[in-house]
Amino acid sequence: MAPRVQTRVSNSLLPYLTSTSSISSLPSSSSSQCFSRQFSVTAAPQTKLRRQMFEWLSTEGAELKHHIPGETNYVTRIKDGPMSATRPFPNNPNFVSESILSEELRNEVYNRVVEEKKSVRAVSMDLGIDMKRIAAVVRLVELEKRQREQGKHLALPYARAIHEMVPTTPLAEAGERQTYHEPINDLPAHPLTGAQIFYPVSESRPFNRVEAGRVFSSAPALEQHEAAEISHPSDLAEKVIENPKIIGWVGKGKNAREILQPADVRIPHPHMVALERDRMAHPNERRAVAERQTQRLERQDAAEQQRRDRAQARREKKLQTFTPEKSRFEYRIRETTYTEQTTGSDGRAPWAAGRRYGVPHRDRTRGEVKIPTRVEA
Amino acid sequence: MRNRATNTLSKGKIRQSWSKYNLYNLQQFRSPPTTNRTFFQQKWSAKAVSRAYHGEQVGEGQWKRMFNHRIRSVIPMNTSDLAADDGSLFSSGRGSGLDKEGKPAFQARPTPYTSMAFAPLERRLDVAIFRALFASSARQARQFVIHGAVTVNGQKMRHPSYLLNPGDLFQVEPDRVLFATGTPKTKLERREGRLAQRKEPEAEEATEAEQVEAEPTETPNTKETLKGLLSQAKTIMSTDKDTLPAKRKQELRGFQKAVRRVLSRSESSNVLTDNLEAQFSQLTLLLNAKRSEKKQPKDTKKDKQLSEEDTPATDAATDAAASDKLSEAFAQATLGEEVDASELSDEEFDTLRRALTQMRDNPIDNTKPYATPWRPRDYMSAFAFIPRYLEVNQNICAAVYLRHPVARPGSAEVPTPFGESIATPAYGWYLRRRW
Numbered sequence: 001m002a003p004r005v006q007t008r009v010s011n012s013l014l015p016y017l018t019s020t021s022s023i024s025s026l027p028s029s030s031s032s033q034c035f036s037r038q039f040s041v042t043a044a045p046q047t048k049l050r051r052q053m054f055e056w057l058s059t060e061g062a063e064l065k066h067h068i069p070g071e072t073n074y075v076t077r078i079k080d081g082p083m084s085a086t087r088p089f090p091n092n093p094n095f096v097s098e099s100i101l102s103e104e105l106r107n108e109v110y111n112r113v114v115e116e117k118k119s120v121r122a123v124s125m126d127l128g129i130d131m132k133r134i135a136a137v138v139r140l141v142e143l144e145k146r147q148r149e150q151g152k153h154l155a156l157p158y159a160r161a162i163h164e165m166v167p168t169t170p171l172a173e174a175g176e177r178q179t180y181h182e183p184i185n186d187l188p189a190h191p192l193t194g195a196q197i198f199y200p201v202s203e204s205r206p207f208n209r210v211e212a213g214r215v216f217s218s219a220p221a222l223e224q225h226e227a228a229e230i231s232h233p234s235d236l237a238e239k240v241i242e243n244p245k246i247i248g249w250v251g252k253g254k255n256a257r258e259i260l261q262p263a264d265v266r267i268p269h270p271h272m273v274a275l276e277r278d279r280m281a282h283p284n285e286r287r288a289v290a291e292r293q294t295q296r297l298e299r300q301d302a303a304e305q306q307r308r309d310r311a312q313a314r315r316e317k318k319l320q321t322f323t324p325e326k327s328r329f330e331y332r333i334r335e336t337t338y339t340e341q342t343t344g345s346d347g348r349a350p351w352a353a354g355r356r357y358g359v360p361h362r363d364r365t366r367g368e369v370k371i372p373t374r375v376e377a
Numbered sequence: 378m379r380n381r382a383t384n385t386l387s388k389g390k391i392r393q394s395w396s397k398y399n400l401y402n403l404q405q406f407r408s409p410p411t412t413n414r415t416f417f418q419q420k421w422s423a424k425a426v427s428r429a430y431h432g433e434q435v436g437e438g439q440w441k442r443m444f445n446h447r448i449r450s451v452i453p454m455n456t457s458d459l460a461a462d463d464g465s466l467f468s469s470g471r472g473s474g475l476d477k478e479g480k481p482a483f484q485a486r487p488t489p490y491t492s493m494a495f496a497p498l499e500r501r502l503d504v505a506i507f508r509a510l511f512a513s514s515a516r517q518a519r520q521f522v523i524h525g526a527v528t529v530n531g532q533k534m535r536h537p538s539y540l541l542n543p544g545d546l547f548q549v550e551p552d553r554v555l556f557a558t559g560t561p562k563t564k565l566e567r568r569e570g571r572l573a574q575r576k577e578p579e580a581e582e583a584t585e586a587e588q589v590e591a592e593p594t595e596t597p598n599t600k601e602t603l604k605g606l607l608s609q610a611k612t613i614m615s616t617d618k619d620t621l622p623a624k625r626k627q628e629l630r631g632f633q634k635a636v637r638r639v640l641s642r643s644e645s646s647n648v649l650t651d652n653l654e655a656q657f658s659q660l661t662l663l664l665n666a667k668r669s670e671k672k673q674p675k676d677t678k679k680d681k682q683l684s685e686e687d688t689p690a691t692d693a694a695t696d697a698a699a700s701d702k703l704s705e706a707f708a709q710a711t712l713g714e715e716v717d718a719s720e721l722s723d724e725e726f727d728t729l730r731r732a733l734t735q736m737r738d739n740p741i742d743n744t745k746p747y748a749t750p751w752r753p754r755d756y757m758s759a760f761a762f763i764p765r766y767l768e769v770n771q772n773i774c775a776a777v778y779l780r781h782p783v784a785r786p787g788s789a790e791v792p793t794p795f796g797e798s799i800a801t802p803a804y805g806w807y808l809r810r811r812w
Contacts, residue, residue, distance in 0.1 A: 064758065064759045074758075075400065075404045091408065095793060137768060141770070143770070154773060155554055182765065185456060272456040372534075373542075
């Protein structure tokens with residue numbers, strides 16, 4: 001955009017303002033205005049700040065105007081040079097522009113999951129991509145394919161431009177090691193661990209992560225024989241994956257909560273710790289270690305699948321649906337028992353099943369927020 | 378809602394916007410001074426400055442209800458460290474590991490918790506659209522939502538304040554995104570667009586007439602046309618910033634015409650009437666045939682990309698017989714005169730192919746609300762980053778909100794232009810005087 005120029009200008013100024021786009025002519029025009037504006041009432045065409053801005057944009061800021069393919073082009077580049085290429089904000093060293101998946105890597109993820117039928121966990125470990133991201137990538141590529149088939153308009157030039165501006169993680173060439181996209185074993189900080197606890201332990205007793213978790217959730221320490229069973233916290237991980245019900249509980253009623261588990265259990269890929277331990281214990285048995293790892297993964301996948309199936313069956317059993325022919329409604333039938341707990345004393349409790357006759361809808365009440373809180377996929 | 382979020386230079390506030398005023402303010406910005414100011418004053422100005430950027434479209438009361446003093450963070454775990462130590466090493470001594478030569482054994486970089494003060498706002502749909510680089514400002518993103526151009530999980534969502542849940546997929550109409558992120562039209566282009574819209578019904582007849590006209594006039598001087606084609610492709614692909622858009626457009630049009638001329642020589646005249654994609658696949662086939670006759674080319678990266686890109690060209694394989702004949706004819710015509718087999722290098726073919734792909738994906742269309750061929754708007758690259766809590770597919774302008782933003786040792790995921798000296802007092806302000 002050219003610098004702002006007032007539309008109504010006196011004739012004497014016209015010669016100075018004909019070349020609107022050139023900034024070099026501006027100082028002369030402003031200086032002449034100062035001279036001729038002594039009795040003028042009209043607003044100044046150019047303030048000092050605007051002049052400074054356009055000056056900066058035409059000198060230092062000029063290199064930010066167009067992007068450089070394959071490189072980032074942030075403000076920090078002007079002061080610190082291309083070394084600080086990943087920081088978009090000059091005042092905030094804590095924010096870095098992190099790389100995105102390249103087009104090829106994204107397609108590779110889709111191929112491995114959908115066509116080669118590999119598990120999300122395995123692909124995540126191979127490519128160093130978070131499991132949630134893999135699920136999202138599969139979803140998005142699927143959607144893209146559908147839209148291409150439908151012949152919908154795609155934003156291809158835009159996509160190319162973005163991939164030129166933002167750092168990307170490329171797909172490794174055949175035979176090369178794939179660079180990891182992001183850390184895949186992020187441990188979410190549990191709110192219980194925020195407390196600073198003074199907990200004296202006798203020196204004769206080792207104090208490991210399992211016990212630390214119990215202290216944080218104020219559970220009693222493990223018995224001697226129980227503690228002896230666990231040689232390393234990652235032993236617990238396998239047990240928990242196979243049967244999550246072995247996690248104990250503390251507190252009563254509403255305040256009941258599960259005992260905080262060690263990091264080995266709570267990270268997204270607990271089996272990687274077991275693999276590491278196996279490797280350390282048997283450094284010369286590569287093949288045997290790999291075999292044990294595949295067995296471990298199969299065992300865990302089977303256990304997880306079983307649990308998922310059971311949950312699904314339970315859900316289906318709970319919720320019977322019935323759709324009459326030529327109807328747009330689906331009737332959901334579920335078992336109810338009419339007690340004070342389930343339907344309230346008058347049978348009209350808000351959590352009771354079925355439509356409650358005589359109870360007005362609150363959807364037109366003043367102050368009722370009607371912005372949805374979730375959209376079913 | 379009136380937009381009070383103007384980019385004034387005198388106030389120098391930073392906004393969620395890609396405007397050049399904002400860029401200037403961003404690089405001019407200095408933290409407010411703390412000397413001789415009370416703690417209250419420091420917190421006030423920090424809060425004022427950061428609220429101008431974070432959710433200025435959200436009322437203060439609403440934001441206060443959204444604020445949460447608890448900040449999500451993660452610690453990246455190293456599996457070999459976990460395997461090596463069951464935690465007893467870490468808890469030895471006085472509870473934080475035994476010292477090594479006077480230094481603590483375990484040292485982690487500090488986690489910038491207070492930079493995450495405005496994390497709840499990143500859940501908003503309009504902010505997420507802006508973060509996914511689908512709109513040039515949070516205000517524009519908000520407008521897209523209100524105007525019904527945004528879907529969440531396939532359903533139209535008209536509330537900019539909808540709070541995304543982890544796993545939600547949102548999508549913006551690609552045309553809106555191209556409009557928001559592309560260079561705006563010039564006055565001349567707008568005029569051309571108006572004319573094009575008026576002429577649309579007449580256009581179809583015109584193309585037919587042109588086709589009929591083109592066929593008899595052609596002379597079999599393939600050498601010259603191919604050479605001309607190449608030179609034009611080169612000028613198009615040259616990333617010279619100084620060339621005026623109008624000039625560029627002229628060149629592009631000339632190129633398009635030339636391609637049509639070459640294609641018109643082929644026997645299958647239906648290529649001309651078809652869309653650009655059919656033309657493109659025909660030409661690439663032609664070139665592929667030519668290249669295979671020559672020495673085996675090195676499989677460069679660009680070639681691979683290209684072959685992946687033109688997936689729609691697969692339909693060309695079905696009418697391979699016709700194209701075979703065509704390429705033969707073309708090759709004979711060119712090679713017979715002993716011209717390009719020596720003169721045309723692989724690179725030249727590459728440029729030609731690239732020019733063709735570009736022309737197919739990014740055509741001139743004055744009816745669009747943005748300048749065509751599409752190019753990114755000025756100063757866009759200075760604001761281009763995509764935070765990790767979003768997974769974006771730019772082709773379809775869709776993104777998934779993976780999880781809530783988190784802080785980790787040394788970095789925070791909420792994009793904020795302010796350093797610790799502003800983030801901490803601003804966080805303190807919203808602790809409701811508990812700090």
